[in-house]
Structure formats: structure tokens, C-alpha cells
Amino acid sequence: MFLRSATIPGKMAYSAPNMTNTTSVAIHSQYNNMLVSGGKVYTTGGSINYQNGAGKYSYFALTPFPVRIPGDPYIVYASISLQSAIALDSDGVVYGWGANGNCKFFI
Numbered sequence: 764m765f766l767r768s769a770t771i772p773g774k775m776a777y778s779a780p781n782m783t784n785t786t787s788v789a790i791h792s793q794y795n796n797m798l799v800s801g802g803k804v805y806t807t808g809g810s811i812n813y814q815n816g817a818g819k820y821s822y823f824a825l826t827p828f829p830v831r832i833p834g835d836p837y838i839v840y841a842s843i844s845l846q847s848a849i850a851l852d853s854d855g856v857v858y859g860w861g862a863n864g865n866c867k868f869f870i
Contacts, residue, residue, distance in 0.1 A: 789843040796848055797827065802837030804830040804850055810861075811846075832858050 784800035794808030805827040832838070836852035843849075847861030 787841065789841055789848075791843050791845065793845075794843065796830070796841050796843050798838060798841045802839065802853065804832070804838050804841045806830050806848075830860070 785797045786800055787798045789796045789798075791808075794806060794810060797805045797807075799805060807824050807827040809823045830848075830850075832850060832852075836850075836854070836856065836858070838850045838858075839853050840851040841848065844861075847859060850858045852858070
């Protein structure tokens, strides 16, 4: 499923229920977010500051799972950083989760 290292590009075999037609991918050394058709964000990998959306401080997921964003909005863009992630919905609302160092979520 995961490549330790690769000398040539290879297909990444992500699979999870209802996870079809990935439209964009945000990759970090610790975790990944995938935006799929239907406006859902899936994540996989580690989380030490809640950044993978599992709602747990220290959690590692081998299988992608949907990030539960309150109100189940239609997400059109998702991005990640070292310790946090953001998503933009079709109404222009920005959602954030993970570490809030330096008040990056303005709260």
C-alpha cells in the first residue's frame, strides 16, 4: 500500500468505502489528505496534533478515512501543513483542524 521509497513513479493503492475519483491530493511527510468527488476529504497517516482529523491526539491510520467536518459541507479545496489542515467549502467557509499555534485559525 505505501512505498518506502521509489526510483520511478508508481500507482498509490488507496482504497476506502465511498472514496472514488480523487480530485486533489495534499501530501506531507506524516499524513496525506485526498479530496474526492462529492466534496469529501479523506486522510491517512499519522497525527500528533489532531491534524489528520481523527479527533485523537496520537493516531496513525493505514486505511484512508473521511474527515468529519461539522455540517457535512461540500469541500472544494483542502490543504495541509506540518501540524494542521484546512478545507474550503463551496460557500466560501474555511474549516481548520490540528494544532493552532500562532493563532493560525484566528481563534
